[in-house]
Amino acid sequence: MGYASYKYLLIFLGSVLFFYTVMPRRFKWTVLLAASYGFYWISSGRLAVFLIAATTAVYLGGILLDKIGETAALGKKGLEKEEKKQLKSLISFQKKAVAALTLCIIFGMLLVIKYSGFFANLFNRAAAFSGVDVSLPVFSFVMPLGISYYTLQAAGYLIDVYRGKYRASYNFGKVALFLSFFPQIVQGPIGRFDRLADPLYEGHRFxxxxxxxxxxxxxxxxxxxxxxxxxxxxxxxxxxxxxxxxxxxxxxxxxxxxxxxxxxxxxxxxxxxxxxxxxxxxxxDKNFERPFFSKSVSEFWRRWHITLGAWLKDYVFYPLSFSPAFMGLGRFTKKHFGEYAGSMVPATLALFFTWVLIGFWHGAGLRFIVYGMYYYAFMVAGMWLEPLIARAFSVSRIKRDCLPLNIIRMFRTAAIVVGGMMLFRAGSVTEWTEMIRRIFTDFGxxxxxxxxxxxxxxxxxxxxxxxxxxxxxxxxxxxxxxxxxxxxxxxxxxxxxxxxxxxxxxxxxxxxxxxxxxxxxxxxxxxx
Amino acid sequence: MERIIKVLNEINPTVNWEKETDLIGNRILDSLRIVQLVGALNDEFDIKITPMDVVPENFCSAEAIARLVGRLEDE
Known part of the structure; x- marks a missing residue:
């Protein structure tokens, strides 16, 4: 049932709004939950089992994390400093184990369903190339509707509970509704529990x-x-x-x-x-903010698919950049290659992994990784060349922020985006390079x-x-x-x-x- | 506060850090600058800023950054 179909717009949405309006306020959320699972069942049938499994995993994982935190708070009382330290370290280990296990379950489902075929193919090709007579079976699964979206939402919820941003919800219905809400299950926006769960659950008058x-x-x-x-x-x-x-x-x-x-x-x-x-x-949450007014590739990605970028920034880019390994690498680089390189290395490296993930999130294939690297290359070039560009403007005394230059920047960004979109639409990297070749050699x-x-x-x-x-x-x-x-x-x-x-x-x-x-x-x- | 301004000046000496009150909204501190700043603050004050601390309230002004550093130093 597509969002642009009359079945969705007139029959489904109309009925849900009617029942939502007539239902007493405290039960309104049940209408949304029933409608969300009804919508999912109509679109994906039995594959709803994966959504239920992910919901159950993060619901239980969240409660476990909450219980561990509560036990730690009670256990701390009356302990000596050294004992408190030991308890803290034990609690930290338990919380990490619960969070890791839960994330393995939900991302495991995504990996097996969406990516196992790609990895099996890759392995088989590598084995054939190196002359080893081993091959893995290549399974092709039907994708559950919105799995790439609800998995990120579920992971975000669990990580926030792990970090102590908010407490876990003990209300299964609330978590289930947050992860399955029918308007956003298919294409996002990727919601955050602290902003979305209460408005969904509270119930509103017409x-x-x-x-x-x-x-x-x-x-x-x-x-x-x-x-x-x-x-x-x-x-x-x-x-x-x-x-x-x-x-x-x-x-x-x-x-x-x-x-x-x-x-x-x-x-x-x-x-x-x-x-x-x-x-x-x-x-x-807003997912677009007029991306084609962007003056750079990084600005484009702040305005395009905003909730995906924000999710990756909060849960991948910053954690990687701030990790002891990346910060240590930054200090090492600073010592051996200078202040500037040292300050750039953690973000450059974290950005690399973020863009591999963005590419990979869009699909299981080499083309999507190249798609991620395409934008990464432009973004990193912009980052590293920034002092040089600033210097050039300063020396030439040309005003950097002026309308004609900004218009040129918008067209330049749009041209880069068109190149990226062609790669996204092409059947393979080879097809894309052939298309680019034809543009330059056979314009006609x-x-x-x-x-x-x-x-x-x-x-x-x-x-x-x-x-x-x-x-x-x-x-x-x-x-x-x-x-x-x-x-x-x-x-x-x-x-x-x-x-x-x-x-x-x-x-x-x-x-x-x-x-x-x-x-x-x-x-x-x-x-x- | 002086040490905070010194660190901020190393990130970008052209900004009047003491006067700016919307460093995030005005894009003076974007995600790259945040990473650079966090690295510099961690080293300068021997603290550990986590991704959870990266919210506009903690990075909107030099004063807010000083408050964050003070809180983390006390912990």
Missing amino acids: SYENVTAGLQLICWGLFKKMVIADRLNIFVADVFGNYTERSGSLILAAGALYTLQIYAEFSACMDIVTGSAQLFSVEL SSEFMQAVVGCGMDIHDFYIVGIGAAAMLAVSILQEKGINIRESVARQYLPVRWAAYAGLILAIVVFGAYGTGYDAVDFIYAQF
Whole structure:
């Protein structure tokens, strides 16, 4: 049941909102939990067992950690300093063991289901290459819906309890709802227990403002998905599927349009799920902040898939950077290679592992690791060259922060992102390098205009996409200036307001890509 | 406080550290600078800053950083 389907929007979401509204406040969370598991069952059937297993593991792991902490607090009383130290060390060991075991269980499931085939293949290739006659069986599992998302959410909860950020929840229903909440289970945003669990569990009265604001967001999401993303898919699929027969200019156009497609689609999904949650007065974390206004690759990744980046920063990047090993390496480098290198090494190394994980999270394959390394290379180059760039600006007396240069920086960042998205969309690294080669050696710009309309989209499709993208750009510019569009519309007179809503719905109905000749396209980020 | 400002100046001497009150929001301290700063503070004050301490409240100003260092020194 896709988020853009009428089954979800009209039947499922409508029914859940009805039952949520009529249910007494203290039981409202049960409606959300039943709906979430119902949604999961419809989409994934028996694979729900993995979600239940992960929920049970972190629920029990959290309680165990809490109990160990309680025992330690009671046991400390009346002890001598040395005895306290010993107890502290024992408690620390027990907590680490519980946290490690629980994380092994939940990440173990993810590893086996998503990555075992990749590793078995890798092992078999290595064995064949070195002439060893051993081969591992290669299993292919059906992926449980949203496993890459709920595993990170579950791990975040457990690590926070381990770190003492908050106490574990003894309410299984609350933990289960936090991990399964239907709007976010498929594509995130990756929620945090301290921000999301209470609003989900508390229960809220029907709010006209939240329901209308939620519906507006859903409509805007549908517009981006159906008018822009799904229409572009025809052209993108054609060029990427037949890139050997296409000129470099067409491949470049497909790369740029795929970037627009994936942004329109992923942000559309976030609008639909955020709007869905808002119907129940639940606010989800933001996942996008107009990424194409970014002036550097690192800024892009602070604005794109924000909750994934924030999760990795909190649970991978900082812990690695602050670890004794990395800090020690920094001191060693400082001593032997100077102050600057010493201060850069821990972050550079931690960033490497973070980007390997980002790549790997997106899929089990060499292409995804190269995808991670692609961005890592640009980011690290930016970090290390920063003093040199600052010096160049200082010597040349050119103002660093000025509009023309910022516009150039935005285009440069967009060009790098298009290159990355092409790798993401290509079938393999070899295909990607061949596409890049064709862009530089067989551009074929003279026949571009004739060829571009021969790839599944006619000139009217391009007009519609162009108008849709212009609308998206206008909205982004207003948002970038701090204008809340939904609030601005809500302040207008009733006829103006309803004309705006009707116009948006009409645009989806008239210009949406559906019906004969169009396939309903699954959300790309739902494949993880 | 003087020692904190000295460490901060080593990270970036062009910032008026005593006046800035939103170091995180204004992106003066991004994640790279935080890692550099944490390494320098750990060495200078013989403390151990953990990922849990990296919240805007502890790094929004030189004063907040001084409070964090003071708390960790007492522990």
